Amino acid sequence: MSLIEQGIGFGLIQASIIAIASVGFTMQFGIANLLNLAFTEVMSLAGFVAYATLSHSVNLWLSLIVAACVGAVSSLAISKLLYDPFRRRGAKPFTLVIVSLALNLLLQNGILAVVGPSFFTYPVTLGQENIRVLHARFSGDELIIIGIAVGIMLALHLLLRFTQIGRAMRAMSANRDLARSSGIPAARVEAVVWAISGALAGIAGVVLFLNVSTFNPATASSFLVVIIAAAVLGGAGEVYGAMLAAVIVGEAIGITSLWIPSYSTVSAFVLLVIVLMLRPEGVRGILNLSREAA
């Protein structure tokens, strides 16, 4: 029995990392209607910047904040300098996919050119002692990751539900034109969404690099499809859907890793292809997650 619980526990950690990333990804899709395939490279960039600060004895929490800022600034820059001009021209969604894929290549290889092809590890260990929760063992790092994810989800929920900007974001995601005619400043809200989702990307990058034993410039991009899987499964653009889907995808990976370890991420890939082919809107509509009680 404990093996399954170990798998579920492992899946929970995966779900935490995926949740932070896919919520950011789905926010970008919701606001701009584009699949930002360069998302993982923003994660990677922030992760490597955090590596630099950590190597200079800056503590983990401060490095997380630095990474979030790096992510926010770069995402804002990318949207303003690259995606917005193409969107203003009326580029088709597929063209934007190609552009974002090109940017992915640019950024990934740019990072590769700067740091080299070797593998790195974060010089941080926050408690190697194993804490047991119902037969599953978690190390200190892993509990921190889960804690960060839960904290972020809570903060996002409070933001979306109780702040004016959160309401504006939800309004724009639901019906952009109606939101604009209600007086919501679309460009400003968009910038906020890019900044927040960029910050999420930054944090996700650090958390990802913290979790894997070693990482190199290609590590983050191997995560891209898993993130897209969670975002699409949850309904593209739905934040709460992405949170739920992240748990589903994370557990799928965790449990598959018990039986066929080398195929664990493939389960997420297959899930994504099936969802895209059969029900592209994901779980949207089944659960009515973003509807408020009347």
Next chain:
Amino acid sequence: MSSGLSIYIATLFVYAGVSIIACWGLDLQYGSTGIPNFAYIIFQAIGAYVAAMLTLGPAKHGSVITYQQYLFGARLPYPLPILLATFAGAALSVVVGPFLLRRLREDYLAIAMLVLSLIATVVTEADVGLVNGTTGIFNVPEPFGSLSPATQSWIYVGTVAIGVLICAAVVRRIVHSPLDRVLRSVRENEVAASSLGKNVRGAKLATFIAGNTMAAFSGALLIEFIGAWAPSGWEYAETFVYFSAVIIGGRGRRGGVAVGAVILGVGISEAVRYLPTFGDPSLVGAVQFMFIGALIIAFLWWRPEGILPERKRVFRLPDEAPLVEVESA
């Protein structure tokens, strides 16, 4: 001319020819019909693997496994492996096509196919018995093995040239046919085409199969020349390079796509070779991809129709008055 230089130039010609065939196939699918086939590289890989397995012979002799493991094998004389590999690509397309070619948002479909390509890479690497995993299949003997390397290479250039001519004839046949008009109508507005009674599904499946067959053909040609094929050579980014060639060269136009194929398939790899070495040798690959990424963004911004844009089609009525001018986007 020294033998080494001669072989080098022959290699360039072979790569160029193979790239041209591969890009024409993709152009049939994406340029003419609008299918964003990001799983294209899988079919090139199928062609290469099948050709290799049919040249090397079975992996097991009795109960003894040779140093490479793969699913099946036969020692067939040239050019049978290439022909059968091409057929394998076509067969797989027939099986996979109906499932993949649904009416789906273009970017979703692209992602689904990209993910398929990833699944294929992961499965190949994980299941060593399939096609020898990460190591890949190697030591595939070149045809005409008894001749000197330089002569071999140039004869192979001839083989590839014949292949290019065959594919050019096939593409030309399609382009100057009613099928082509159906394909372009599907590309521009699938719903309108369907409402006119055109067999959209059939047309899409037909180009899907045709394009992937050319991919398999190019893969088979390539592996008979270079002798080895591993998953690292067909990552999903490779499809992107072919897409870049089609977009930069000019989608929907054979000559344009050929230009793009030569520039991206051969030009960039070779040009970077002659840059002064700086830093880590592995940087070269990184710089190549950065350049391709930047190039494609630049082209999409400033010249999305490509170097050689698609030709305007003029349909003349019998009394010589051009009533309808169709300019494709």
